[in-house]
Amino acid sequence: xxxxxxxxxxxxxVESADVRPQETAWQRVRRNLSVRIGGVVLVLLLAVAxxxxxxxxxxxxxxDAGSRDLPPGAxxxxxxxxxxxxxxxxxxxxxxxxxxxxxxxxxxTRVSLFVGVVAALVSLLLGxxxxxxxxxxxxxxxILMRVMDGIMAIPAILIAIALVAMxxxxxxxxxxxxxxxxxxxxxxxxxxxxxxxREEPYVEAATSLGTPxxxxxxxxxxxxxxxxxxxxxxxxxxxxxxIEAILSFLGVGLPPDIPTWGNxxxxxxxxFVQFPHNIFIPGIFLTITVLAVxxxxxxxxxxxxxxxxxxx
Amino acid sequence: MSDADTPVLEVRNLTVALxxxxxxxxxxxxxxxxVMRGExxxxxxxxxxxxxxxxxxxxxxLPKTLPVASGEVLLEGEDVTKVxxxxxxxxxxxxxxMIFQEPMTALNPVMTCGEQIDEVLRxxxxxxxxxxxxxxxxxxxxxxxxDPERIVGSYPHQLSGGQRQRIMIAMALVLxxxxxxxxxxTTALDVTTQAQILELVRDLQLRRGMGVLFITxxxxxxxxxxxxxxxxxxxxxxxxxDKNTVLxxxxxxxxxxxxxxxxxxxxxxxxxxxxxxxxxxxxxxxxTYSDGGWFSRRGEVHAADDVTLEIRRGxxxxxxxxxxxxxxxVARCIVRLIDPTRGEIRIHGEDIARKPLGALRDLRRKVQxxxxxxxxxxxxxxxxxxxxxxxxxxxxxxxxxALERARKLMELVRMDPAVLERYPHQFSGGQRQRICIxxxxxxxxxxxxxxxxxxxxxVSVQAQVLALLEEIRERxxxxxLFITxxxxxxAQVCDRVAVMSGGRVVEYGEANEVxxxxxxxxxxxxxxxxxxxxxxxxxx
Numbered sequence: 001x002x003x004x005x006x007x008x009x010x011x012x013x014v015e016s017a018d019v020r021p022q023e024t025a026w027q028r029v030r031r032n033l034s035v036r037i038g039g040v041v042l043v044l045l046l047a048v049a050x051x052x053x054x055x056x057x058x059x060x061x062x063x064d065a066g067s068r069d070l071p072p073g074a075x076x077x078x079x080x081x082x083x084x085x086x087x088x089x090x091x092x093x094x095x096x097x098x099x100x101x102x103x104x105x106x107x108x109t110r111v112s113l114f115v116g117v118v119a120a121l122v123s124l125l126l127g128x129x130x131x132x133x134x135x136x137x138x139x140x141x142x143i144l145m146r147v148m149d150g151i152m153a154i155p156a157i158l159i160a161i162a163l164v165a166m167x168x169x170x171x172x173x174x175x176x177x178x179x180x181x182x183x184x185x186x187x188x189x190x191x192x193x194x195x196x197x198r199e200e201p202y203v204e205a206a207t208s209l210g211t212p213x214x215x216x217x218x219x220x221x222x223x224x225x226x227x228x229x230x231x232x233x234x235x236x237x238x239x240x241x242x243i244e245a246i247l248s249f250l251g252v253g254l255p256p257d258i259p260t261w262g263n264x265x266x267x268x269x270x271x272f273v274q275f276p277h278n279i280f281i282p283g284i285f286l287t288i289t290v291l292a293v294x295x296x297x298x299x300x301x302x303x304x305x306x307x308x309x310x311x312x
Numbered sequence: 313m314s315d316a317d318t319p320v321l322e323v324r325n326l327t328v329a330l331x332x333x334x335x336x337x338x339x340x341x342x343x344x345x346x347v348m349r350g351e352x353x354x355x356x357x358x359x360x361x362x363x364x365x366x367x368x369x370x371x372x373x374l375p376k377t378l379p380v381a382s383g384e385v386l387l388e389g390e391d392v393t394k395v396x397x398x399x400x401x402x403x404x405x406x407x408x409x410m411i412f413q414e415p416m417t418a419l420n421p422v423m424t425c426g427e428q429i430d431e432v433l434r435x436x437x438x439x440x441x442x443x444x445x446x447x448x449x450x451x452x453x454x455x456x457x458x459d460p461e462r463i464v465g466s467y468p469h470q471l472s473g474g475q476r477q478r479i480m481i482a483m484a485l486v487l488x489x490x491x492x493x494x495x496x497x498t499t500a501l502d503v504t505t506q507a508q509i510l511e512l513v514r515d516l517q518l519r520r521g522m523g524v525l526f527i528t529x530x531x532x533x534x535x536x537x538x539x540x541x542x543x544x545x546x547x548x549x550x551x552x553x554d555k556n557t558v559l560x561x562x563x564x565x566x567x568x569x570x571x572x573x574x575x576x577x578x579x580x581x582x583x584x585x586x587x588x589x590x591x592x593x594x595x596x597x598x599x600t601y602s603d604g605g606w607f608s609r610r611g612e613v614h615a616a617d618d619v620t621l622e623i624r625r626g627x628x629x630x631x632x633x634x635x636x637x638x639x640x641x642v643a644r645c646i647v648r649l650i651d652p653t654r655g656e657i658r659i660h661g662e663d664i665a666r667k668p669l670g671a672l673r674d675l676r677r678k679v680q681x682x683x684x685x686x687x688x689x690x691x692x693x694x695x696x697x698x699x700x701x702x703x704x705x706x707x708x709x710x711x712x713x714a715l716e717r718a719r720k721l722m723e724l725v726r727m728d729p730a731v732l733e734r735y736p737h738q739f740s741g742g743q744r745q746r747i748c749i750x751x752x753x754x755x756x757x758x759x760x761x762x763x764x765x766x767x768x769x770x771v772s773v774q775a776q777v778l779a780l781l782e783e784i785r786e787r788x789x790x791x792x793l794f795i796t797x798x799x800x801x802x803a804q805v806c807d808r809v810a811v812m813s814g815g816r817v818v819e820y821g822e823a824n825e826v827x828x829x830x831x832x833x834x835x836x837x838x839x840x841x842x843x844x845x846x847x848x849x850x851x852x
Contacts, residue, residue, distance in 0.1 A: 201683040202691040202699075204649050205748070209703035209755065210676035223693040 025227065028303040035303065038296025045289055049109040057103035058088055060259040064098040072277055092281045095267050104259035105282050111260045112241050112289060115175055119240035120233045122179040127186020128222070128229065134187065135194025136217055145191065148184035156181035160243060164252045174253055178240045189232055193225045227304035234297030238290045245286055261286045319386075320490045320523035321347040321370065321408075326383035328365050328374065339365045339378055340547045347491065347523040352514070354534045354555075355527045357544035358570075358770035359741075363527045366544075367493045369393065370525070371410050372400045388490060405432050409484035413496040415476035419468040425452075425479045426464030432486055451482045455512060474505035478512065485516060492517070493525045498533065502634040503797065507841035510536050529770065531574045532800070535559060535844030543567045559849055571849050573775035575800040577842060579823040584807045588624035590661070591759050591791035592646065592679075595620055597655035597665070599641050615641040617815045619655070623759065623808075628785060628792040630806030630823070632799060632838070638815035639795045643763045646793065647681045648672055659759070677707060680752035684764035686744035690736035696747050697732030703755045714754070721750040725780060742773035749780065753788075760785075761793045766801060778804060799842045803827055811835045 029035055048055065058078060067076040072093040077085050078100070092101040134144040151159070160177035167173045197203060198221060206216050247253030248262025249269075256263050261282035268278025328340040340362040347353045357363045368374045370385050372392055380393045387408055392400065412418040420428060426448055433444045445464075452460035455478040468476055477497060484492060494513065498506035514537055517524050526537055534541055534555070541558040543551040543566065551564040562568045597619040602612045616638040623629045631639040645652040648664065657665040664675050683689045690699055700721065701714035709717070719729040725746040736744055745765065752760060762781065766774040782805060785792050796802050802809060802823075809826045811819040811834065819832040830836045839845065 201685055201689040205681070205683065205689055205751065206691075206702065207649060208647050208676055208679070208681050209751070210673055210706045211702060212706075215706075220691050220694075224691070 025304055029300065032299040032303045034295050034299025036299075038292045038294075038299060041288065041292035042296060045109055045113060045292070048106060049113050052106045052110060055106055056089075056091075057106050058086070058100050060099065060103040060107040061257050062099065064094075066098065067094050068096055068098040069271065069275060070094040071275075072281075093275065093277055095264070095278055096271055097267075101264065101278065101281060104264050105261065105285055107259040108261045108264060108282060109285065109289075111171075111254065111258065112244060112286070115171070115178065115244040116237040116241040116289075116293065119175050119178040119182070119244075120237040122175060123182035123186055123236055124229060124233050126179070127183045128190050128225075130183065130187040131190025132194060132217055132222065135191040136198065136213065136221070141191075145187070148187050151181065152184045154181075157243065157246060160247055161250070161252050164247065169253065169255055171254065174244060174247060177247070178243050182236050182239070186229075186232060186236070189228060190225055193228060194221055197221050197224050231297055231301040231304060234293055234300060238293040238297065241286070241290055241293070318349055318388075319346040320349050320388060321525065322384075322386040323366070323370070324384045324386065326366065326369060326385060327381040328362070328369055328378050329381040331377050336546065338381065338547055340369070342383070343544070343547075343549045344383075345542050345549065345552055347525050349490070349523055350517070350521040351539045352517055352524040352526055352537050354538035354541045355525060355544060356529065356531065356534055356541060356570075358529060358772065360546065361544040362547040363544050364495055365547075367410065367495045367525065367527055370491075370493060371404065371408065372397075373410075402436070405484070405489060406436050406487045407489050408491040408493065409487075409489045410493040410495060411477070411480045411484050411497045414500050415473060415480050416468060418480055419476060421468055424465050424467055425471070428479070429483050429486055432483055436487055447486065451486045452479075454516070455479075455482045455485075457482070472505075473501050474508060477501065477505075477509050481509075481512065481516070485520070488520060489522065491523045491525065493527070495527045496529070497526075499528070499530070503799070503843070504634065504837060504841040506533075506843065510843065513537065530843060531559070531571060531771070531849065532843030532845070532847075535847035535849070543570070559847065570772060573772045574849055575775070575778070575804040576849075577800055577803050577827070577839075577845055579803050579806070579827045581824055582807065584627060584822060585624070588626055590622055591625050591659065592623045592793070593621070593656075593658040593661075594642070594646065595656040595658070597621075597642065597645060597657060598653050599638075599645055599650065600653045614815045616645065616652075619810075619812075619817055621810055621817070621820070623791045623793060625758070625791050626785070626789045627807045628794050628805050630794045630796060630802040630809045631812055632796060632802045632809055633812035634797060634838075636814075637812040639797075639812050640763055641815075642812070643681065643761050643793060643795050646759075647679055647761055648675060649681075673707075676703075677755055678757055679759045679761065680755050680757040681761040681763060682745070682748050682752055682765040684767050686741045686748065686768060689748045690744055692736055695733060695735055696739075699736075699747065700732065700751045700754050703751065707755075717754060718750070721753055724753070724784070725750045740773075742769055742777060745769060745773075745777055746780065749777075749784070753784065756788075757790070759791045759793065761795070763795045764797070765794075767796065767798065774801070781805065799839065811838065 062078060062080060064078040067078060067090070070076055070090045070093045072091060074090045074093065076088060076090060078088050079085055088100065090100055090102065092105060094100055130144055130148065134141045159181050163177040163180065164173055203216060203220050206220050244253060244260065245262035245265070248260045249266045251266060253262055254260050256267065264282040265279045268275065272279055324344050326340055326343045327338050330336060330339045343366060345353065355363045355366065365374070365378060369380055370392065374380065384391045385393050387403065392403065429448045429451065430444050433439055433447060439447065448464060449460045452463055457463050457475060457478050468479070471479065498509050501509060510533065513524065528534060538555045540553065541555050542549055543558065543564065545566050551558060551562065551567045558567065559571060562571055597616060598614065599616045600612055600614050619642050621629060631642060633639045641650070644650045646657055652665050655665060656663045659675060659678055664672065697715065697718055700718040701711070704714040704717060705711065718732055722729045722732065727743065727746055736747070739747065766777050769777060778801065781792070784790060794802070794805055806823045808821065809823045810817045811826065811832065813834045819826055819830065819835045826835065830839055
């Protein structure tokens with residue numbers, strides 16, 4: 001009797017109804033229009049950065065006194081340091097030192113994307129470390145988070161300027177200077193996630209299975225913070241690209257001979273009224289890049305965080 | 313000229329579509345039923361049966377993703393699925409009203425209760441402020457709220473759950489609608505509060521002669537309030553009829569199964585061996601929470617106080633109580649997920665209440681816990697297999713052996729060993745709870761704590777999981793601590809019962825004694841409030 005009862009329950013119970021497989025997060029992400037648009041633009045920019053030497057560019061640091069302040073599309077000649085003369089078409093014109101703006105903008109893509117991605121990774125790494133520690137070790141929480149509050153109280157750009165001023169301006173300095181002000185935000189996000197996730201029954205279950213604390217943090221809690229962190233990472237990357245441009249424009253970023261969008265704009269500022277393209281062209285590239293990263297981040301947030309998507 | 317023969321609500325062949333990627337084609341398929349004036353019709357079904365969708369379709373509250381595909385919903389002869397939004401607004405509250413499951417979220421937290429009732433009157437009537445206030449006080453008196461003058465100015469958070477539900481009912485009934493839809497109105501309430509609300513609904517319905525569509529999953533509640541019953545399964549109406557006919561002589565196989573799965577309130581009456589070795593003993597166990605920080609006065613809450621219990625090998629001790637009674641606190645102290653404030657917890661005579669967390673390796677192995685919420689008890693990013701072998705791996709079992717053990721356990725909990733490769737989101741609630749049980753058993757514990765382990769499950773699934781727990785207890789001669797708010801479930805599984813209230817054990821003894829001859833006043837009140845207690849379900 002008992003066995004037939006059980007079989008009957010199993011057959012009739014709502015549990016035996018078909019459960020249609022749900023889409024995985026990755027499938028949802030791939031279908032999202034924002035992710036597609038942002039992703040395609042970013043892939044194009046990455047391709048431009050990677051293929052810079054083969055896109056009809058010349059050495060972006062090379063200057064030629066004879067071809068200064070050319071308008072976009074002008075044809076001219078450039079004299080290399082080896083004494084060779086090459087014919088070159090200045091698609092975006094040239095600056096006041098006779099450098100090819102097209103080449104500088106294309107090579108500048110490399111710097112911008114690199115700074116954006118690496119700064120985001122550095123601040124995520126350090127922020128996750130601080131956030132996990134603060135969220136799980138309660139005695140460290142107060143100290144760590146007050147330090148984070150302190151960093152947040154100083155304007156990000158000021159920290160960056162101070163750090164760059166303290167050390168020699170180089171790529172590493174700039175990346176660190178951009179990453180540090182972002183750490184508190186990541187730490188706060190991770191800490192709040194840890195505080196909710198550590199109360200989840202599956203974490204308590206792991207505790208009662210005798211899993212050591214560090215394994216719980218790395219094996220149960222960290223993997224469940226990935227989705228919001230990916231979203232956060234894209235927004236940090238976008239702001240890092242902007243801040244790098246700002247630092248360069250203010251002359252406290254990378255040295256002026258390195259082709260970055262900020263440097264090109266800073267150089268073009270003097271002759272802005274006569275040759276506005278010196279600022280507009282790198283400005284447009286900067287806008288498109290930041291927009292693409294932000295659209296990608298928006299799409300990721302909508303798909304990875306369904307609660308957020310419903311609220312909008 | 314209204315008499316009992318005119319239907320207030322007539323649902324004809326209602327079909328509500330699901331989005332194309334849904335679990336099935338239609339949320340509700342071809343459902344027809346009527347609610348007469350002065351009649352309570354219960355819509356019963358397990359989760360996913362479409363009972364709430366029907367309620368939303370009647371009120372015109374369906375989300376755009378769930379369109380009414382065909383059929384009619386006639387409210388006093390008017391098809392509400394086709395009327396314009398403006399007309400629907402007039403009908404709501406005036407002709408049909410709805411009360412919801414969770415009164416805290418259904419009320420606006422920043423408006424006083426008086427203002428919220430007043431809003432209904434302001435929108436639908438041309439009464440003056442003084443008349444509206446008088447009417448508000450009247451309706452609050454009618455739903456038996458103490459001191460209506462004070463309640464009018466209270467915010468929802470200042471009231472208890474039962475009082476909030478009364479406010480919801482007052483708001484729904486203030487315009488004397490012909491139809492009241494109650495969507496699981498007592499599911500979030502404690503059993504004693506539930507009994508009072510059910511009585512109120514019955515009372516008001518009699519006095520006003522309105523039709524009530526009462527949606528519930530609980531057959532005890534059905535037995536208490538219904539005149540007629542409609543049983544839904546996966547969006548289809550499988551059986552409809554008079555309460556006594558359906559509950560005592562069910563025709564459809566599904567109804568027979570559901571009613572057979574409802575546990576009875578009579579204890580199982582299994583003999584209890586008094587000389588089995590003690591596994592767990594607590595002595596005057598207490599847990600006190602203190603709040604307040606640097607600047608505020610410290611307040612203390614005694615979540616559990618003076619709890620003395622014991623469990624012997626092969627026996628099940630039930631802790632029964634309402635929310636806030638401290639039953640889960642005791643369970644979590646015993647598993648040492650929280651630290652007890654005072655008292656002893658002896659596992660095989662060894663006191664573990666004071667041991668530092670690092671020295672609990674032995675305890676973790678001997679005591680395992682199964683939680684209430686099957687959807688949150690498994691890490692969504694780990695496969696079922698990883699979850700089940702996590703414990704044994706922590707205790708140094710080689711991976712291959714742990715996996716072998718996991719495969720055997722899957723068979724024990726009646727699941728295909730192949731599921732070890734899959735992720736938790738591919739399983740239903742009952743299956744997940746089986747996985748959680750397998751995970752606990754992988755540690756080969758001596759004491760299994762089940763903290764409301766079947767409370768979130770549908771009645772048919774609950775019956776299966778209870779049977780599984782019983783089988784496991786017998787097979788491994790386990791000691792089991794079973795925490796529940798459901799007296800029917802407690803009667804089925806427990807050998808001994810402790811009734812908790814306000815953090816204290818008010819009655820403790822053999823299940824047969826406690827259930828048949830309760831001595832404490834609170835226990836008696838609790839048993840008296842159990843829905844459908846005198847009703848004999850038949851057919852099983």
